[in-house]
Amino acid sequence: MTTIRALVLDDNPTDRLLLSAYLKEIFILADPAENSKVAEDLLKSESYNILFVDLEMPGYDGYSFIKKIRSQGHNQPIVITSGKRTLKDVKEGIQVGATDYIVKPIDRSVFDSKVKSLLSGQPLNQDWYEYPIPEQFENSPAQLSLNTRLLSVGEVGLSFTSSVALVPGTQVTLTSELMIQNQVGQLMVRVESCQQQGALHILRGSFVGLTETHRRQIRLLCKSLFPKSA
Amino acid sequence: MKKLLDPEILESLMSVTSPSGLSVWQEISQIFISDTPKHLEKLITAHQSGDHRETGRIAHFLKSSCANVGAISVAEVLNELEMLCQAPCRFEDRDKFVLQIAEGVLQINKQINALNTGPKPGGGM
Numbered sequence: 001m002t003t004i005r006a007l008v009l010d011d012n013p014t015d016r017l018l019l020s021a022y023l024k025e026i027f028i029l030a031d032p033a034e035n036s037k038v039a040e041d042l043l044k045s046e047s048y049n050i051l052f053v054d055l056e057m058p059g060y061d062g063y064s065f066i067k068k069i070r071s072q073g074h075n076q077p078i079v080i081t082s083g084k085r086t087l088k089d090v091k092e093g094i095q096v097g098a099t100d101y102i103v104k105p106i107d108r109s110v111f112d113s114k115v116k117s118l119l120s121g122q123p124l125n126q127d128w129y130e131y132p133i134p135e136q137f138e139n140s141p142a143q144l145s146l147n148t149r150l151l152s153v154g155e156v157g158l159s160f161t162s163s164v165a166l167v168p169g170t171q172v173t174l175t176s177e178l179m180i181q182n183q184v185g186q187l188m189v190r191v192e193s194c195q196q197q198g199a200l201h202i203l204r205g206s207f208v209g210l211t212e213t214h215r216r217q218i219r220l221l222c223k224s225l226f227p228k229s230a
Numbered sequence: 231m232k233k234l235l236d237p238e239i240l241e242s243l244m245s246v247t248s249p250s251g252l253s254v255w256q257e258i259s260q261i262f263i264s265d266t267p268k269h270l271e272k273l274i275t276a277h278q279s280g281d282h283r284e285t286g287r288i289a290h291f292l293k294s295s296c297a298n299v300g301a302i303s304v305a306e307v308l309n310e311l312e313m314l315c316q317a318p319c320r321f322e323d324r325d326k327f328v329l330q331i332a333e334g335v336l337q338i339n340k341q342i343n344a345l346n347t348g349p350k351p352g353g354g355m
Contacts, residue, residue: 011291013261013265014258014261014262014294014298015294017257017261018254018258018298020249021247021248025246056287083293083297084290104294104297105239105294105297
């Protein structure tokens with residue numbers, strides 16, 4: 001039987017111990033590392049199926065560690081296990097390359113099912129119970145946020161990536177650092193086309209309800225990006 | 231004395247075996263007893279010297295240690311201190327949390343010692 005191996009990077013010895021014990025219970029052998037340097041050395045000499053990374057560590061933190069090893073081509077699942085619990089922390093963790101994020105203290109059943117799902121490539125066990133939405137909220141809107149990267153921008157629309165396919169006609173709200181820097185806040189975009197390219201989908205969308213001010217800002221942005229053709 | 235260690239978490243820790251073969255509770259409580267006073271001392275020093283970043287960093291570390299032995303209420307106070315220390319803050323504002331934490335850690339140590347020398351919850355071990 002092949003041994004499944006995990007690397008547990010955490011500066012807190014009680015966290016390293018707890019995670020290693022939980023992993024042992026689901027037949028995963030864990031190597032603990034108390035700092036990013038030790039973890040990097042282990043990654044050079046050993047091979048791991050999954051990595052667990054804490055964020056807040058003295059010196060070289062978890063974000064930098066994940067960024068660095070992703071750039072070196074390590075593509076196994078990386079689960080952030082952290083006591084940092086704001087949405088900003090979670091977003092940043094996923095942005096630097098983590099596959100999932102589990103907030104400490106760790107809920108054992110969530111941990112087990114996530115790890116099993118990540119290692120098998122199968123969807124998460126969906127046997128949880130769901131309760132019907134109260135009547136007064138049935139038709140109230142909810143928003144879906146996807147991590148995306150902008151690929152190109154024009155005066156009428158833009159292209160961006162998505163990890164999931166979106167049906168043409170779907171309207172999405174898009175926020176990006178580039179647009180914020182150019183005094184354009186959230187943009188409403190209507191998906192015009194969606195093409196799969198490897199693990200990603202390339203979407204082309206047109207702006208919906210763009211204000212004159214924002215249109216002017218986008219025009220200026222386009223001019224600055226393509227000064228000769230403008 | 232108010233019970234700070236969550237009995238459900240304790241029972242779960244006692245039922246899991248660590249990679250060394252001992253129960254996770256035995257190892258984790260030993261680490262807590264030997265390591266936490268040093269970190270508490272560092273927390274107090276950072277707080278008294280006005281270093282809010284270091285205070286926040288140590289609070290974050292201790293938050294995990296406390297939560298891992300089942301002391302969730304003390305972990306919550308540490309979380310509040312950690313949040314407060316994300317920006318420069320007044321000595322008096324930090325001080326009330328640090329005092330609560332010092333008292334909390336002292337009580338956790340006492341309760342761990344009492345638990346490890348007396349009858350265990352759920353009748354195990």
